[in-house]
Amino acid sequence: MTNPAAVLRAPSRRRNLRRPWIGWLFIAPFGVIFLVFLVAPLVYAFYLSLFSKGLATGTTFSGAGNYVKAFTDPEFLSGIWFVIRFAVILIPIQMAVSLAAALVLDALTTRLSRFARLAIFVPYAIPAVVGTLMWGFLYSPTFGPLTDLFKVVNQSAPEILSSGNIFGGLLNIVVWQWAGYYMIIIYAALRGIDPSIYEAARIDGAGPRQIAFRIKVPMISSAMALILVFALIGTLQFFTEPQVLRPISNGSITSSFTPNIYAFDLAFRFSQFNYASTISFSLGIVVFIAVYIFLFASRKRRGGLS
Amino acid sequence: MKTKSLLAVVSAGALLVTLAGCSPDVSAGGGSTDSAGGDAGSCSNTIVNKDAPQVSVWAWYPNINTVVDMFNKSHDDVQVCWSNAGQGADEYAKFSTAIAAGTGAPDVVMLEAEVVPGFILQDALVDLSEHGADDVKANFSAGAWKDVSSGDSVYAIPVDGGPMAMIYRADIFTKYGIAVPTTWDEYAAAAQQLKDAGGPFMGDFGSNVPAWFTALMTQNGQTAWDYESADPQKIGIDLNDDGSKKVADYWQDLVKKGLVDTKDQFNTDYIGGLANGSYATYVSAAWAPGYLTGAGASTEGDGADWKAAPLPQWDPANPVSVNWGGSTFAVTTQAKDKDLAATVAKELYASDEELQDGVDTQTIFPLNQKMLASDAFADTPVKFFNGQTANKDVYIPAENAYEGYTYSPFTTYYYSELTKSMVSIIDGSKSGSESLDDLQKTMTDYAKAQGFTVK
Numbered sequence: 035m036t037n038p039a040a041v042l043r044a045p046s047r048r049r050n051l052r053r054p055w056i057g058w059l060f061i062a063p064f065g066v067i068f069l070v071f072l073v074a075p076l077v078y079a080f081y082l083s084l085f086s087k088g089l090a091t092g093t094t095f096s097g098a099g100n101y102v103k104a105f106t107d108p109e110f111l112s113g114i115w116f117v118i119r120f121a122v123i124l125i126p127i128q129m130a131v132s133l134a135a136a137l138v139l140d141a142l143t144t145r146l147s148r149f150a151r152l153a154i155f156v157p158y159a160i161p162a163v164v165g166t167l168m169w170g171f172l173y174s175p176t177f178g179p180l181t182d183l184f185k186v187v188n189q190s191a192p193e194i195l196s197s198g199n200i201f202g203g204l205l206n207i208v209v210w211q212w213a214g215y216y217m218i219i220i221y222a223a224l225r226g227i228d229p230s231i232y233e234a235a236r237i238d239g240a241g242p243r244q245i246a247f248r249i250k251v252p253m254i255s256s257a258m259a260l261i262l263v264f265a266l267i268g269t270l271q272f273f274t275e276p277q278v279l280r281p282i283s284n285g286s287i288t289s290s291f292t293p294n295i296y297a298f299d300l301a302f303r304f305s306q307f308n309y310a311s312t313i314s315f316s317l318g319i320v321v322f323i324a325v326y327i328f329l330f331a332s333r334k335r336r337g338g339l340s
Numbered sequence: 341m342k343t344k345s346l347l348a349v350v351s352a353g354a355l356l357v358t359l360a361g362c363s364p365d366v367s368a369g370g371g372s373t374d375s376a377g378g379d380a381g382s383c384s385n386t387i388v389n390k391d392a393p394q395v396s397v398w399a400w401y402p403n404i405n406t407v408v409d410m411f412n413k414s415h416d417d418v419q420v421c422w423s424n425a426g427q428g429a430d431e432y433a434k435f436s437t438a439i440a441a442g443t444g445a446p447d448v449v450m451l452e453a454e455v456v457p458g459f460i461l462q463d464a465l466v467d468l469s470e471h472g473a474d475d476v477k478a479n480f481s482a483g484a485w486k487d488v489s490s491g492d493s494v495y496a497i498p499v500d501g502g503p504m505a506m507i508y509r510a511d512i513f514t515k516y517g518i519a520v521p522t523t524w525d526e527y528a529a530a531a532q533q534l535k536d537a538g539g540p541f542m543g544d545f546g547s548n549v550p551a552w553f554t555a556l557m558t559q560n561g562q563t564a565w566d567y568e569s570a571d572p573q574k575i576g577i578d579l580n581d582d583g584s585k586k587v588a589d590y591w592q593d594l595v596k597k598g599l600v601d602t603k604d605q606f607n608t609d610y611i612g613g614l615a616n617g618s619y620a621t622y623v624s625a626a627w628a629p630g631y632l633t634g635a636g637a638s639t640e641g642d643g644a645d646w647k648a649a650p651l652p653q654w655d656p657a658n659p660v661s662v663n664w665g666g667s668t669f670a671v672t673t674q675a676k677d678k679d680l681a682a683t684v685a686k687e688l689y690a691s692d693e694e695l696q697d698g699v700d701t702q703t704i705f706p707l708n709q710k711m712l713a714s715d716a717f718a719d720t721p722v723k724f725f726n727g728q729t730a731n732k733d734v735y736i737p738a739e740n741a742y743e744g745y746t747y748s749p750f751t752t753y754y755y756s757e758l759t760k761s762m763v764s765i766i767d768g769s770k771s772g773s774e775s776l777d778d779l780q781k782t783m784t785d786y787a788k789a790q791g792f793t794v795k
Contacts, residue, residue, distance in 0.1 A: 088791030089461055089750060090573045176609045282607045285547030285763035289756045302433035303752045307440055
């Protein structure tokens, strides 16, 4: 069949060819900001990362030397190892919580569901710093409720911020903070599914559970993949929560606790801007590799599902 | 199917965009947006004499606003343009950035003495001995002056100090029949006595106060750094001498026996503990009463009876006085008129009126002898200590006996590593001596990696 759109498009394309600059004009507002605030700092940071400067020496060009140092630096590697472990534990929990909440809310149609949706989302609306400080108080052996709870059974409350428990303490904060946000994304994806599909499924004899796991979950797999990538990147760049908890952590959060904290401390506390740039870029490389591996692995599976 | 799932992603994406619009920008959190520029347009105070040249100052004293107004009213030749670029580490981060950028630093900057050599090494500070620093040398104790000097050069003017002492709860001591310890052996014995009687912790060994631990090791003879800014490529490091090891093992023993707590300090938990009687003593510095009052741990209401006593000693025959904290004014190499900036560094927070305000508001423990030597200051009954004349009894003698300290040019890194050592002392993964041996190795390696010749 002849496409009227094709007929219409032809002259417009010719007009575009005559004035190619008009496209640039449209993207200029974004392009300028993109170049000035993203590309230029990145290029400059990369440039810095190629030089090294000791406190007692001048600046010398070291090429990839800083990168070799970074990937053999036990402090950096321990930070990477921490965030990877954190991501591996955190992401499944977070996904399970947000998916469960979204599926339940999608199935409910009462007024309660609206309230519940808001309630689950509220932690994300609270600034991360405020939320973390709040949890810091809840964890506090002096002010927190745990001390009173454990007193009932004559036990002393655990120090959640001690080096043995900090992992769980942070895990709890991050899940609390982000599960609502991911829930909203999944929920929105669920709302986008055509209800007639459910009807067809019901006629075929599918129960609510089957609809949830055989129809809904596969159909929102793209949204799930999207939030997985967000969660992965966010976790590898973990910074705010441990940084805020640091003053009350009794030494369990060190200056190389996560790679981002390490980069921050190197630059602004130890005056090593060059090496800090290297650490930042190395972290970027790790994030890129991790996301690539994930996308590569999930592409196959999603291809099979849809 | 494909279109549907695509739709889902798009709608999710659209949602993301709208959400991003109202989400807090966490990555930008933390840093204050106080204008930090050295230009005259960004003063947080009013300029009294508009014709006089201006000197920009970064400082974070709580009463600096009042002090700057006093200064500007009494000076026709120069005016201070003050702004607050954050407290401690926040300010240093901005200052470091300004140094690296080559622009944006103020003319005069408030620094703690411990970070001064680090900034000298970055060519950020002016040698004030060439700008009349000797005029005010007589105003300070030898120790306070040594803290800011390197050889014949002087890189900052002292303002506030922290001669160390032990403050204690007289009510708790009376209740459990404990005498005020004058040596560390007595301190440990008193701690045991308290515990046996079911009393509170004797004190606290927090991993986030490396400066405190450094002072206590210095008290027992540690001379950690052999460093002079005139010869900045060479450094001697001696962190694991027998005296230091004795101190580290001593505190580890107290921790192991459960005689002292191991909480981080300077947070609400710790202050709360001090206020509600969880600790019988606080081994602290002269700023402690002002700090605790400001943080809400006052004497009234809690029934707490705080008193000050001299710092316990290792060898009572040869008492050693040490310092924890304190601050100075330094002139930056980016200052336009260095003589004028030096004048401000010397005269700001130095008149009787300005010092008196610092004392009255408990903002500073003045290092200026004009104030230290005055009867009025010595005889002031301190409210926090229920009227005890703590200045005369404890703090002034401690300051006058202070002999000064040589800091390394990488204090922040050292403190970060010392914190790790303190954590291992607390959790017992290493003995106190071992952790200092490891620290010695770590710092030596670090100094070499940074291009120093280790003596």
